[in-house]
Amino acid sequence: MILAMLRVMTLGLLRDRGALVLAFALPPAIFVVFASIFSATTSDKLDLKVAVAQLSSTPASQRLEAALRQEPTFEVIGAVRSNRAEVESLVKRGAADTGLVIRGELYDTGAAPFEVLVDPSKLMAGSIVSGRVQELVARRLPDLLLSRTAITFQSVIGTFTPEQSGRLAAAVEAGARISEPQGATNPPGLVATASVGSSDSSGATVTYYAGAVAILFLLFASLQSAAILIEERNSGIIDRIAVGPGGSAVVVLGKLMFLTIQGVVQVGLIFIVAQLVYEVDVIRRLDLWLLITVAAALGASGLALAVATACTTKQQAQTVSTFVVLICSAVGGSMVPRFMMPDFLQEIGRLTPNTWAIEAYYGVFWRHETLPDVVPEIVSLLAMAVVGTASALIVSRRRLRF
């Protein structure tokens, strides 16, 4: 009997080409879009448009300009301007992500020689440019840093002796000839950054968003498909089936089976794209992938059936579904990673199926976790399936009486 219900749903999907495309073509397409966007924005190879103004031209500032133009993180737009107002206007108009004003003599310790102009909506771009300029000066213009440091030293320990001044001048002159750091000859910086795990940061993002988009679509598709329960209730189909030996449970369980299979296929397509296009190693962890996917699909289906049986009209179900998908996806990390959220939202996010699914997929495919590591997430998803389905069975049975 459950298979008969499965057949109804399958034929319904196969005969609705629009729904078919939405169910199976859209998820991989959205995944590619998400992966492309976020793998670019989370790597260290940003392409920020920077407008530069040089208030007074000196050999040092010219060397800095040349260094800026060679910097792969930036794109210095147009010619270097000679006044601050022009750069400010470019930033305000959005023609440049940030502005960099080289204010004067770089040896002057009385004022900051650089000013970064930033639009309030792009504060992160300002921080990146600021950090990169400091790094650039240290790496490409070490003589400037040495000169500024020497001036600071003299204010603390007194004037250098002629001999010390001579050696300092020679060092500055030698530094000015350096275009790139000379490895061991330069002392290490204060901060060294080391990448843990794989060095491919875009791979981590792709893996993250494979899980994030998968659970997003599981919820979306399940909630949409489960709404057919309301049509069946209104058309008397459930009344008719309920007098049979299977009762209304057949309708709920048949749909649970269909939605789960549909979900596994959807997630399968997303991870096939992840494997083929982004080299996420799905095949080697196929057993765990299947386990997580079945649990996630069951969980989403259970939730969807609970919502569909609780709602009295299709419009009501659509509104509630949209709300559930948006809230769970936003708080659960399907749109923006949870670590970027405030603490209280991160805690709330732990209660969403999105977080469970994302953590499980990310753990297996990026952190190379094993089954015991992802058991809590899988159990949470299965618990949601059990609670949702039980609720749907009880509510649909109760509804037949009124």
Add this chain to the structure above:
Amino acid sequence: MEIPAALEIRDLSACYGDRKILRRVNMRIERGEIFGLFGPNGAGKTTLVRAVCGRLKPYEGTIMIGGKAIRHGVARQIGLVPQEIALYPHLTILENLQVFGRLSGLGATETKDAIGEVIKHTALAGRLQERVEVLSGGWKRRVNIAAAILHRPALLILDEPMVGVDIDARITLQNVILKLRDSGVGILLITHDLQQAETMCTQVGFLHKGGIEPQGAPRALLDLAFDGQHEIIIETQLPVSVDDEVVLRERGFSPVEGGQCWSVISNSPLHEITEHLEQSGLATKEVRFRKPGLDSLFLHLADQPGTGFGGPRR
């Protein structure tokens, strides 16, 4: 050996919370019999059907279907045809029958055999591969019935099975229902079409105030209510004035169909009534004379205070 009744209800009472909807209802439908159930909206017809289908636990009383006491939620002896088209529109007729055959508990082979038999009863052959969504209202109604009889139920419940169909489809559907009756199925027909019920039903019952009263064979009920009387229906040429209304009401007429049609059930000869109206200056367009039908009985009950009948007058 005595064949058990398709449906037997004894002293059935049912309530929603504190509200008692059915009060000690009794009825019996034999196999091969059509029982027409009427009643105003809210009288409890749906509640009765829910109780028979095992979806509502009765407060008291028993329901037997095919001689077996109904157990809550188990009712394989019942075929239900809801008022709505309870079919999957994107599936073909054949696919719908296959699905509902399996959902009614039949195996694959049993379903195939049952479909073969059902399409004979309902004359569906030839369009089995067409999707339900493209069928006309009459064809949909036929499939709606076919899907409910695949498992050969002892009792078939038809809830307004002919709503919204044209006259040809109506006749076809009537024939389908009569064929099912002849095959030995007991049929509970819930309808507002009293003329149709009069021609098809072997028994009828009026559900009001929580009970089915009166009930019996249509002819017997009519004879009991209108023994030797006839019904006179007049249609006036113009809308009835206040003075005309006084005249009509004096002669026992009641308005039907918006005020220009009036009817009376009377022993008086037709000519006496019409002459009186003419003398009163009432211009009639048409005068009809007939034996009272179930619709007349319905109106008669409606005129009795406290019956709760407020249904539309034909």
